[in-house]
Amino acid sequence: MSGDLWSYVFVLVAGVLATDVWRWLGVLAGNRLREDSEAMVWVRAVATALVAAVIARLVLNPTGTLAELPAWMRAGAALAGFAVYILSxxxxxxxxxVSVGLIAAALHWL
Incomplete structure (x- = not known):
């Protein structure tokens, strides 16, 4: 194998080792917790907050191509996607x- 390929293999193996241990520990711990326990409610709340933070960052402070769109278009696409999610x-x-389609259409026509 070439040197470049070895670096990709190393990153893949290091990434798997660093994350899979925590995933397996989570599976083992999660199997012992009741779904309505305070610990699981807290885990769901933290996971939801992290997803909300990522979405807020993408809407309010994007990088790359998404930054070319005005904030009102990004917010509108997020709101429209949320509305379709609820209505569906x-x-x-x-x-x-819907959100991705609106953003793609806006980028195409700008």
Whole structure:
């Protein structure tokens, strides 16, 4: 193997080792917790807050191509996607599809 390929293999192995240990520990600990326990409610709240923070960052302070769109377009696409998500019976595929479609259309026409 060439030197470049070895660096990719190293990053892949190091990434798997660094994250899979925590995933397996989470699976082992999660199997012992009741779904309605305070610990699981806290975990869900933290996970939801992290997703909300990432979405807020993408809307309010984006980088790359997304930064070319005005803030009102990014916010509008996020709100439209959320509305479709709710109206479709909480099917996340449709909400994401609408948001991505609106952003792609806006980038195409700008």
């Amino acid at each position: 019976g909480q099917r996340i595929f449709f909400g994401i599809g």
